[in-house]
Amino acid sequence: MFNIKTYKEAGSVKEAIKLLQENPQARLIAGGTDVLVKLHKGKGQFHHLIDIHNIAELDFINLNDGEDLVIGPGTCFSRVEESPLIRKHIPVLSEAICTIGGPQVRNMATIGGNLCNGVPSADSATPLIALNAVLTIEGADGLRQMPLEDFFLGPSRVALKQHEILTAITVTRDNYTGFHGHFYKYAMRNAMDIATIGCSAVCKVEDSVLKDLRLAFGTAAPVPIRCKDTENKVRGRRLSQNLLDVITESVVDDVNPRTSWRAAKDFRLQIITTLAQRVVKKAILNAGGTIH
Amino acid sequence: MNRTIRCTVNGKKKELSVDIRQSLLEVLREELGLISVKQGCAAGECGACTVLIDNVPIDACLYLAVWADGRSIRTVEGESKNDKLSRVQQAFVDEGAVQCGICTPGFVMAATAFVEKHQGQKVTRNEIRRGLAGNLCRCTGYDTIITAVKKSLDEDFFCYDENSGGRRFRPA
Numbered sequence: 001m002f003n004i005k006t007y008k009e010a011g012s013v014k015e016a017i018k019l020l021q022e023n024p025q026a027r028l029i030a031g032g033t034d035v036l037v038k039l040h041k042g043k044g045q046f047h048h049l050i051d052i053h054n055i056a057e058l059d060f061i062n063l064n065d066g067e068d069l070v071i072g073p074g075t076c077f078s079r080v081e082e083s084p085l086i087r088k089h090i091p092v093l094s095e096a097i098c099t100i101g102g103p104q105v106r107n108m109a110t111i112g113g114n115l116c117n118g119v120p121s122a123d124s125a126t127p128l129i130a131l132n133a134v135l136t137i138e139g140a141d142g143l144r145q146m147p148l149e150d151f152f153l154g155p156s157r158v159a160l161k162q163h164e165i166l167t168a169i170t171v172t173r174d175n176y177t178g179f180h181g182h183f184y185k186y187a188m189r190n191a192m193d194i195a196t197i198g199c200s201a202v203c204k205v206e207d208s209v210l211k212d213l214r215l216a217f218g219t220a221a222p223v224p225i226r227c228k229d230t231e232n233k234v235r236g237r238r239l240s241q242n243l244l245d246v247i248t249e250s251v252v253d254d255v256n257p258r259t260s261w262r263a264a265k266d267f268r269l270q271i272i273t274t275l276a277q278r279v280v281k282k283a284i285l286n287a288g289g290t291i292h
Numbered sequence: 293m294n295r296t297i298r299c300t301v302n303g304k305k306k307e308l309s310v311d312i313r314q315s316l317l318e319v320l321r322e323e324l325g326l327i328s329v330k331q332g333c334a335a336g337e338c339g340a341c342t343v344l345i346d347n348v349p350i351d352a353c354l355y356l357a358v359w360a361d362g363r364s365i366r367t368v369e370g371e372s373k374n375d376k377l378s379r380v381q382q383a384f385v386d387e388g389a390v391q392c393g394i395c396t397p398g399f400v401m402a403a404t405a406f407v408e409k410h411q412g413q414k415v416t417r418n419e420i421r422r423g424l425a426g427n428l429c430r431c432t433g434y435d436t437i438i439t440a441v442k443k444s445l446d447e448d449f450f451c452y453d454e455n456s457g458g459r460r461f462r463p464a
Contacts, residue, residue, distance in 0.1 A: 003313070004312060007312045032355065033336050036356070040353075078348075103424075103425065104336065104342055104426040191422070
């Protein structure tokens with residue numbers, strides 16, 4: 001039996017916020033694939049649960065009036081991965097999600113849970129920060145929005161106040177139109193593994209010029225990160241092997257990997273430089289570019 | 293901390309009083325005696341506890357029993373009908389896709405969901421591997437399991453039965 005001390009089921013976002021205010025120790029549970037594992041291992045921070053598993057208003061994927069793509073954070077990974085809208089507009093997210101856990105986990109785990117869990121290896125985080133995703137957060141103080149990139153504060157720490165709940169993940173129209181991407185996860189196994197390094201590249205190519213590049217890494221720093229300095233160096237330059245070499249060289253200064261039992265810092269840096277070249281190249285090819 | 297839930301288990305309607313702290317695995321094993329559902333890792337990695345909820349495979353160890361309210365649950369105990377094994381079960385037998393057996397019920401349920409979802413489609417061995425990636429087996433090396441799933445999907449497949457002098461039959 002799980003060591004749950006109090007359990008309240010929320011029927012709506014408003015009710016979840018009210019329940020969070022009533023019990024400052026309470027934490028949210030959605031898909032349960034992180035929370036229940038932690039409870040099983042005896043970790044104390046999830047003794048008081050507010051269940052948002054069945055909140056229908058958090059489970060959706062749609063285009064809004066401005067054709068921005070909006071994902072409900074309570075949507076399970078399988079639904080996101082297989083969604084025709086996601087596959088059409090931001091296939092890089094599907095690519096990343098199908099590397100998470102196994103099918104059973106993806107049938108339960110939610111995309112919002114993956115982000116709010118705040119681990120540096122979250123596979124759904126790098127494609128979404130590369131796509132400049134914006135989060136909508138609702139709490140006792142009302143609604144606010146923030147870029148996903150700023151949401152990650154440190155390992156397992158995110159910018160959610162105790163009474164707040166993530167209610168939408170938005171990729172605006174101008175952030176997916178004309179963009180193409182690629183995702184690669186380096187891990188020890190092909191399935192059921194945590195990323196040693198995850199990499200997402202999203203780019204726009206016109207007339208053999210790299211009009212825009214967004215490059216993001218997971219497990220390459222205490223939080224999922226964008227390589228802004230590298231992006232700024234190469235934006236607007238002509239496609240060439242030399243350009244890919246510039247990215248490989250530059251990306252080392254954007255990241256800050258650590259040594260853990262999974263991999264040593266030097267090994268991670270080796271993977272990061274290799275993936276920077278490989279993933280950006282594939283994203284460029286996906287965007288119709290050629291490299292001579 | 294008990295609650296009453298109503299659900300269907302292997303086609304039979306049940307009304308159960310469950311503790312909110314119980315996993316579905318615990319309720320299925322301890323209250324209903326469905327001991328095909330195994331607890332392996334209790335962390336969503338091995339898939340030994342795989343059951344189908346509304347025909348979707350999930351790990352019963354990471355599923356609160358209260359979530360099963362209003363849902364339909366399938367375990368391996370309900371897969372054979374009138375003393376006849378299901379198509380997937382028969383294929384596992386025919387291919388010798390079982391060794392020690394602890395992963396088998398979970399594999400059969402994950403495979404059943406995969407076969408039902410991809411019925412009539414051509415799938416590659418690699419796609420089957422991806423579909424069964426949530427289940428671990430330490431004995432078989434997976435090859436016989438993959439073959440069993442492939443044969444379950446193939447309408448025109450005839451099994452070769454050595455014991456009956458080479459008679460060929462179509463699995464159920």
